[in-house]
Amino acid sequence: MSDETMSARDVIMQRLKAKKSPQEGAYPLPPVVTLGDQDASPERFEASLALMGGRMLSLQDGEGIEQAIRRAFPEMRNLCTAVPEVEGTLRIEDLETHEQADKVDVMVVRAAFGVAETGGIFLSEVELKDHLADVHLAQHLIVLLSKNELVGNMHNAYQERSEFRTAGYGVLMSGPSATADIQGVLIRGAQGVRSLSVIWA
Amino acid sequence: MSNRPVPHARLAAEFLKDEPHRHFHDERLWDMRQKRDEQMHIMPEWQELREQASRLKEHTLAHLPQYLEQFEENARCNGIHVHWARDGAEHNRIVEKILKDHGHSSIIKSKSMITDECEMREYLEPKGVSVTETDLGERIQQLDNELPSHVVVPAVQKLTTDVAKTFARYYNTDPNIDDPHALAEAQRNAARPVLLSGDTGMTGGNFLVAETGSFVVCTNEGNADLSANLPNLHIATLGIERLVPRMADLGVFIRLLSRSALGSPITQYTTHFRRPKKGGEMHVILVDNGRSERLGMDDFWTSLKCIRCGACMNTCPVYRRSGGQSYGSVYSGPIGAIIDPTFNARKFSTLPFASTMNGSCTNVCPVKIDIHEQLYKWRRVLAERHEIPFVKREIMKMAGRLLAQPTMYRLAISGTEVALKTMPRFVLYNYLNPWGKHRELPHPVKETFHSWYKKNRLNRTKTQREETQA
Numbered sequence: 151m152s153d154e155t156m157s158a159r160d161v162i163m164q165r166l167k168a169k170k171s172p173q174e175g176a177y178p179l180p181p182v183v184t185l186g187d188q189d190a191s192p193e194r195f196e197a198s199l200a201l202m203g204g205r206m207l208s209l210q211d212g213e214g215i216e217q218a219i220r221r222a223f224p225e226m227r228n229l230c231t232a233v234p235e236v237e238g239t240l241r242i243e244d245l246e247t248h249e250q251a252d253k254v255d256v257m258v259v260r261a262a263f264g265v266a267e268t269g270g271i272f273l274s275e276v277e278l279k280d281h282l283a284d285v286h287l288a289q290h291l292i293v294l295l296s297k298n299e300l301v302g303n304m305h306n307a308y309q310e311r312s313e314f315r316t317a318g319y320g321v322l323m324s325g326p327s328a329t330a331d332i333q334g335v336l337i338r339g340a341q342g343v344r345s346l347s348v349i350w351a
Numbered sequence: 352m353s354n355r356p357v358p359h360a361r362l363a364a365e366f367l368k369d370e371p372h373r374h375f376h377d378e379r380l381w382d383m384r385q386k387r388d389e390q391m392h393i394m395p396e397w398q399e400l401r402e403q404a405s406r407l408k409e410h411t412l413a414h415l416p417q418y419l420e421q422f423e424e425n426a427r428c429n430g431i432h433v434h435w436a437r438d439g440a441e442h443n444r445i446v447e448k449i450l451k452d453h454g455h456s457s458i459i460k461s462k463s464m465i466t467d468e469c470e471m472r473e474y475l476e477p478k479g480v481s482v483t484e485t486d487l488g489e490r491i492q493q494l495d496n497e498l499p500s501h502v503v504v505p506a507v508q509k510l511t512t513d514v515a516k517t518f519a520r521y522y523n524t525d526p527n528i529d530d531p532h533a534l535a536e537a538q539r540n541a542a543r544p545v546l547l548s549g550d551t552g553m554t555g556g557n558f559l560v561a562e563t564g565s566f567v568v569c570t571n572e573g574n575a576d577l578s579a580n581l582p583n584l585h586i587a588t589l590g591i592e593r594l595v596p597r598m599a600d601l602g603v604f605i606r607l608l609s610r611s612a613l614g615s616p617i618t619q620y621t622t623h624f625r626r627p628k629k630g631g632e633m634h635v636i637l638v639d640n641g642r643s644e645r646l647g648m649d650d651f652w653t654s655l656k657c658i659r660c661g662a663c664m665n666t667c668p669v670y671r672r673s674g675g676q677s678y679g680s681v682y683s684g685p686i687g688a689i690i691d692p693t694f695n696a697r698k699f700s701t702l703p704f705a706s707t708m709n710g711s712c713t714n715v716c717p718v719k720i721d722i723h724e725q726l727y728k729w730r731r732v733l734a735e736r737h738e739i740p741f742v743k744r745e746i747m748k749m750a751g752r753l754l755a756q757p758t759m760y761r762l763a764i765s766g767t768e769v770a771l772k773t774m775p776r777f778v779l780y781n782y783l784n785p786w787g788k789h790r791e792l793p794h795p796v797k798e799t800f801h802s803w804y805k806k807n808r809l810n811r812t813k814t815q816r817e818e819t820q821a
Contacts, residue, residue, distance in 0.1 A: 157435070158434075158435040158436060158437045158441060158639075159423075159435040161437055162419075162435055162437060162591065162637075162639045162643055163416050163419070163420075165639070165643035165644070165647075166415050166416045166419075166591075166643045166646060167416055168647075169643065169644065169646065169647030170412075170413070170415065170416075170646050170647060171646060171647050171648060171649050171652040172409060172412055172413035172646075172652060173413065174413050174414055176413065177406070177409045177410040177412075177413040177414075178410065179407075179410050179596060180403060180406045180407060180410065182597065182599040182600070183399070183403050183602075183603065184602075185396035185399055185400060185403075185603075186394055186395070186396040186400075186606075198616065201615075201616065202615070202616070202617070202619065203619075248547055248581055249547060252543065252547060267606075267616065267617075268616045268617040269616075270617060270621070275628065275629070280628070280629045282576075282580040282628050283576070283577055283580035283581045286573050286576045286577050286580070287577070303602070303606070304601070304602040304605050304606050304617070305599070305602035305603075305606075306602075307602065308598050308599045308600075308601050308602045309599050309602070314563070314565075314598050314623060315563055315598065317623065317625060318429075318624075318625050318626040318627070318628065319580070319622070319623070319624060319625070319628060320622070320623040320625070321576060321620055321621070321622045321623070322617070322620070322621040322622075323619065323620060324616070324617050324618070324619055324620075324621070325619055326619065327571065327572050327573030327619055327620070328571050328572065328619050329487050329488075329535055329571060329572050330504070330571075330613070331486070331487040331488035331491070331504060331505070331506055331507075331535075332487070332491075332506070332509075332511055332514050332531035332534050332535060333375065333379075333509070333510055333511045333514075333531055334375075334379040334382065334504075334507075335511075335531040335532070337531060337532055337535045340487065340535060340539065340571065340572035340573060340574070341485065341487075341538070341539050341542055341546075341572045341573045341574045341577060342572065342573020342574070342576060342577065342619075342620070343573065
């Protein structure tokens, strides 16, 4: 068959099989590795989060989560919540349009787990109640994270957390959105959330 | 597209004329290199990670048909539409068709080098499709109608004042803004309505995972997660070389990628797409565009291991002092110089010569591509194919003959010493000596090693060889 009558897929496959330089036998599949520091402590997570521009929000004596959020963001006009621990002013499930989400000052979610090496927190459609874009439209993000749901490094994350195989959309957010595209100046708060705060809960 | 060789040296000279730009560019890229080094030094496993990354990529490339089939099958099971494109033109037609089928006409797009490689914007825009780049650096380049200067930081050759002028033209902001924060805010405010109204989201992707049929997008600004998730239609374009076999292999690559690129432990967003969102539709376009041909080249196939971190660009003294625009290609710097000639050997024939052969690119490469060796091999290939300029070729030939004959060489050297001492500059520095354009010729030495040795060696009797030659 000529290139014209074959599908693009078949042409590409045929080209690859016909001309491939590296021989299969010479390059066996290396076993999976787990390298480096696997410390999964909250202290390591906190240090990494700070490096990525995120921050910890700790509860003061007798203070509830919602009170702590209101203390951290005294100016906020609304608080959108995806967690039962916080009542907020509206629930994420009740967002009907993205334009509504665009006006959210503070969003609170629970992460499935965190990565101590990078200060990253994992969110999927499960935690976001299918509001995938809305979390990124909010101005500020509060993340509830359990100290029991920490993995050491990225090797541990991919090997130990089943979410990578079950989630349709899974994002590891390590600090807030950022850019250094203008004259190398690091700016926290680019196009996604302007700040990301984690509460141990 | 013009087929004329990119005048790299002349374009670099243009870029170097402005001292503030020259200085900032050099310093900024070196700073990224140093931040990368800091990360490397705190990780004792760094070299082991590089080795593992290299072996995984080599294995995958050696078994590419099998992993592509595995990816396709798993992605289809997840509900993703998988398309194949032989070249850039076919890729662009696929995108056009998907849009047409949906009655769509506005694309919001995160940064992807491969759509630039396919010249997608140039194809779609005359057909009435708006394509808005949402990455800040890529947006600046789009507004200025320029190719990206760097794979990670596309507008790195520009200063705040340049961006302020560009934004003033398109965003109606003050042309005298000198605060990058204010400009980034202007981009955020300008991008939001476009993001909210776009009907099609497009992203590139850093990795395809064969085992799960998912793909991974590593970004910092949050624009990719917005572009992909806001509309109900998400199209992702990736090169066929982007595969890794297993989910667990990502640990190796994610740990290396941003550390090598910017010196940060990870990108702010590491996003895994495995199936379309609820009520949405997802398409993945797998692009060949010369990759299968490169995989058949014994000397150059390992360039397909590249994960586009840009570390080789940041470390390269030539790239830092010439700027990405001088390469005239989507891919610049050392990695560009070894992959661009596979797209067009004539047009990019000058690029493998834009190197001092110091090997720093090879040393920083997280997937251990022997970049400087491939630069050397390209020079040889291009010389054989007569793709290098006449003067350079003839001088190389003369030098070759000279260096092959010791007596001729010695005669020439002693002549050169006299010439360097006595000749006027216009004789020494002219078009026959491109090397001398930006460099001073070495000071003549009083005595060559050979003549010194002849005078000073203990045994002053002539060797047999010299006897016979005399």
